[in-house]
Amino acid sequence: MPRKLLIDTDPGVDDALALFLALGSPEAEVVGITTTFGNIETGAATLNALYLLEFSGHPEIPVARGARTPVNGACRTPATHVHGENGLGNVLIPAPLTAPLRASAPEFIARTVMDSPGEITLVTLGPLTNLALALELEPRLSTAVAQVVVMGGAFRVQGNISGTAEANIFNDPVAASRVLSQDWPLTLVGLDVTTRVVLTPDHLQRLRQPPHRLGEFIWRITRVYEDFHLRRYGLVGLYAHDPTAIVCVLDPTLFQYEEALVAVTLEGREAGRTVMKPLPPESLRVARHVPKICTDVNAGQVIDFIQRRLAR
Numbered sequence: 001m002p003r004k005l006l007i008d009t010d011p012g013v014d015d016a017l018a019l020f021l022a023l024g025s026p027e028a029e030v031v032g033i034t035t036t037f038g039n040i041e042t043g044a045a046t047l048n049a050l051y052l053l054e055f056s057g058h059p060e061i062p063v064a065r066g067a068r069t070p071v072n073g074a075c076r077t078p079a080t081h082v083h084g085e086n087g088l089g090n091v092l093i094p095a096p097l098t099a100p101l102r103a104s105a106p107e108f109i110a111r112t113v114m115d116s117p118g119e120i121t122l123v124t125l126g127p128l129t130n131l132a133l134a135l136e137l138e139p140r141l142s143t144a145v146a147q148v149v150v151m152g153g154a155f156r157v158q159g160n161i162s163g164t165a166e167a168n169i170f171n172d173p174v175a176a177s178r179v180l181s182q183d184w185p186l187t188l189v190g191l192d193v194t195t196r197v198v199l200t201p202d203h204l205q206r207l208r209q210p211p212h213r214l215g216e217f218i219w220r221i222t223r224v225y226e227d228f229h230l231r232r233y234g235l236v237g238l239y240a241h242d243p244t245a246i247v248c249v250l251d252p253t254l255f256q257y258e259e260a261l262v263a264v265t266l267e268g269r270e271a272g273r274t275v276m277k278p279l280p281p282e283s284l285r286v287a288r289h290v291p292k293i294c295t296d297v298n299a300g301q302v303i304d305f306i307q308r309r310l311a312r
């Protein structure tokens with residue numbers, strides 16, 4: 001039986017790759033997409049999500065538009081220098097033929113999970129605002145969800161938006177703190193592992209051979225993102241942050257984990273920093289679940305997994 005995934009995303013170039021990967025994997029059934037700000041503002045993220053679904057031949061998958069700002073209403077600047085002015089590497093895309101649901105992302109998340117208790121895996125590829133709002137709306141979410149997999153955090157490595165913070169957590173530290181301290185089955189896929197999964201120009205070229213529509217589209221949308229990695233990190237290739245989170249859902253054996261509580265710095269110079277806290281002794285624990293943090297990855301096999309699925 002495929003895993004039912006509800007994906008919260010801010011597409012975004014690596015988000016687009018992650019969606020293609022999930023849609024191309026027989027182990028997954030994407031039951032819905034919710035959108036958020038981050039790489040791009042929420043309106044554009046929603047249009048991108050609708051278009052990516054149409055492009056992949058899945059216009060029937062529902063899309064719900066999410067939060068436009070962090071829970072405290074602060075302003076956030078989209079990462080257009082990373083993902084292009086339109087979030088998809090400045091590749092012009094037609095207006096989608098489909099429209100988002102009337103329900104908001106938090107409403108849709110709450111309803112979808114409560115309608116199928118124990119069946120839905122929530123995967124977040126952007127800031128955690130929609131999830132925090134869904135929890136507020138429906139506190140029973142934490143017992144009804146199958147799993148929560150978050151692309152976010154930087155534990156033993158540097159941040160990517162500041163010296164200490166990863167972008168998705170930085171963009172809404174208050175929401176992240178609520179989501180990451182919730183007693184539910186949570187896995188964190190942070191920069192500790194995602195920066196080890198590098199797609200090189202050669203990998204991306206191979207996706208174009210023999211020539212096909214998806215490989216060509218991926219090549220075009222990754223030009224700006226690849227260029228950013230060269231300028232910023234001197235890296236020839238790109239970090240596959242969000243696709244790595246999807247692989248973690250579909251083949252968790254490719255990762256190693258540590259169990260720890262997670263603290264998020266809410267403000268100041270280190271806002272958005274994630275720190276592992278030791279667990280209390282088992283006899284004193286009240287929580288049923290302990291967060292699993294990815295600390296190591298079989299990067300070669302993750303890249304193979306991504307390559308095989310995107311070449312289908």
Ligand code: BDR
Binds near residue numbers: 013014038160
């Ligand atoms: C995360 O931030 C976004 O720019 C990417 O899409 C990814 O979700 C990496 O820090």
Ligand code: CA
Binds near residue numbers: 010038
């Ligand atoms: Ca993202």
